[in-house]
Every structure is written in C-alpha cells, then in structure tokens.
Amino acid sequence: MTPSICCRCNEQIRHRAVCSLGKAYHPHHFTCTECGLVVDPRLFFAVDDDVVCGECYLGHHAARCSACRTPILERCFSAVGRKWHERCFRCVSCSKPLISSSFFDINGYLFCKKHFREQFSPRCAACGEPIEDRAVVALATKWHVECFRCFICRQRIITGGFRIHKGQPICLACCQPTTIALSPQNLCAL
Ligand SMILES: [Zn+2]
Ligand SMILES: [Zn+2]
Ligand SMILES: [Zn+2]
Ligand SMILES: [Zn+2]
Ligand SMILES: [Zn+2]
Ligand SMILES: [Zn+2]
Structure with a gap:
C-alpha cells in the first residue's frame, strides 16, 4: 500500500x-x-x-437574510434581488407572513399592503387617516374627497368655489369677505 x-x-x-x-x-x-x-x-x-x-x-x-441579517442555511425566499429566511419574510408592522400575498419593499423593510398604505400614503388633514385613492389637494394639504367639508357649515364641498382660511376649507356661502382676507394665491379650484 x-x-x-x-x-x-x-x-x-x-x-x-x-x-x-x-x-x-x-x-x-x-x-x-x-x-x-x-x-x-x-x-x-x-x-x-x-x-x-x-x-x-x-x-x-452564506447568504444573509435582509431582515435579521443572520446567515441563511435553510430554505430561503428571494424577491427584488434580496433574500430572506422564509420565517422572516413578514410585514415589519404586523408580522403577517407575506410569502403568498402582495408586499412592498422599502429599503429592505417589508410591509403588507395595509401597513404600506398606513406608513406611506398621504394623510387627510381632516380625519388623519391615510388617503388611498383620490385626494383633494389645496395648497400643500390633502383631504379625502368625503372629508373635504366646509369648516363652518360642515357641508361637503363638491363643486363650486371654496376658500382656504387658516388651513381650513370654507365654502363660498360661508365666506364673509369682511372677516376673511383673501388673496389670489389662497384660491384653489377643485
Ligand atoms: Zn501535512
Ligand atoms: Zn475558517
Ligand atoms: Zn432572517
Ligand atoms: Zn402589516
Ligand atoms: Zn379623511
Ligand atoms: Zn360652509
């Protein structure tokens, strides 16, 4: 030998x-x-x-998990060029597993649809809730369409003019030109 x-x-x-x-x-x-x-x-x-x-x-x-940063030795889940432990592929806000649902990746942080909207949608100036679809925009402020109401009479402002006074919309009927100073920049059509 x-x-x-x-x-x-x-x-x-x-x-x-x-x-x-x-x-x-x-x-x-x-x-x-x-x-x-x-x-x-x-x-x-x-x-x-x-x-x-x-x-x-x-x-x-070993590949590292985008969520917990530890090496992945078992089955991993890859998406958008990153890898996760299967158990780590969940919403950072509610921990819901996202493997079979839609997800949003923000700089490596995963969100379910609901929490993505909560975190990243603009907020309504009246109710504070996220605005998911159509918003009324006046100056730098946004409202839900249904929340866009006259600050004085609480009626929805659907058509016609309005004024923004101290950040609040006021319908034309409630406008009293003597008390509200208007300048052309304050006017914004729907
Ligand atoms: Zn030797
Ligand atoms: Zn070694
Ligand atoms: Zn992990
Ligand atoms: Zn969530
Ligand atoms: Zn609202
Ligand atoms: Zn009004």
Whole structure:
C-alpha cells in the first residue's frame, strides 16, 4: 500500500490520514483555507473544492437574510434581488407572513399592503387617516374627497368655489369677505 502524501505539506502521512475532497491530509493539516484553524473533518464546508470551517462559511459565503441579517442555511425566499429566511419574510408592522400575498419593499423593510398604505400614503388633514385613492389637494394639504367639508357649515364641498382660511376649507356661502382676507394665491379650484 502506497503511503499517502499530505496535500498541504507534501510530507508522507505515517499514521492517521484525513481523506476528503479527493485529497489526503495530516489531521493537523486539515485546516480552513480562510482562517487557518484545524477543522473537524465531520464538520466542514467545501468551497471551490477546499476546506472552509463552519464559522468562515457562515461569515463569508452564506447568504444573509435582509431582515435579521443572520446567515441563511435553510430554505430561503428571494424577491427584488434580496433574500430572506422564509420565517422572516413578514410585514415589519404586523408580522403577517407575506410569502403568498402582495408586499412592498422599502429599503429592505417589508410591509403588507395595509401597513404600506398606513406608513406611506398621504394623510387627510381632516380625519388623519391615510388617503388611498383620490385626494383633494389645496395648497400643500390633502383631504379625502368625503372629508373635504366646509369648516363652518360642515357641508361637503363638491363643486363650486371654496376658500382656504387658516388651513381650513370654507365654502363660498360661508365666506364673509369682511372677516376673511383673501388673496389670489389662497384660491384653489377643485
Ligand atoms: Zn501535512
Ligand atoms: Zn475558517
Ligand atoms: Zn432572517
Ligand atoms: Zn402589516
Ligand atoms: Zn379623511
Ligand atoms: Zn360652509
């Protein structure tokens, strides 16, 4: 029987050899190519046909979860160029799993449809709730269509003119030109 040659030091292996990846090693030369530490032959990772210890593998080679930032060793879920643990693919606001529902990715943070709208939709100046569809915009302020009411008589302002006075819409009927100073910039048509 021909004696084995250690692929790391090229010396003959007289006693126990570690055989792995088609090569032989002295047990004390079965080392991680990245950190140089001796590796347990039962617990190592092969990278480019070479030996890498568990810690270096987790540190340099395993994909990281976009949510918890730890390496992904089990099944992962990928979308929009990022990867997640399946258990981490959930809304950051309500923790609802999003694997089979629509989701929104904001800088790596995932939101369900409801919480995306809550966080990122403009808010109605009257009721404070998010505006999901049509908004009435006057000056820099937005309202739900149904919330756009005269500040004085509480009637909805559907057609016709209105004035914005101190950030509040006021219908023409309630306008008293003597008390409300109007300038052309304050007027905004629907
Ligand atoms: Zn050796
Ligand atoms: Zn290592
Ligand atoms: Zn994770
Ligand atoms: Zn949610
Ligand atoms: Zn509203
Ligand atoms: Zn009014």
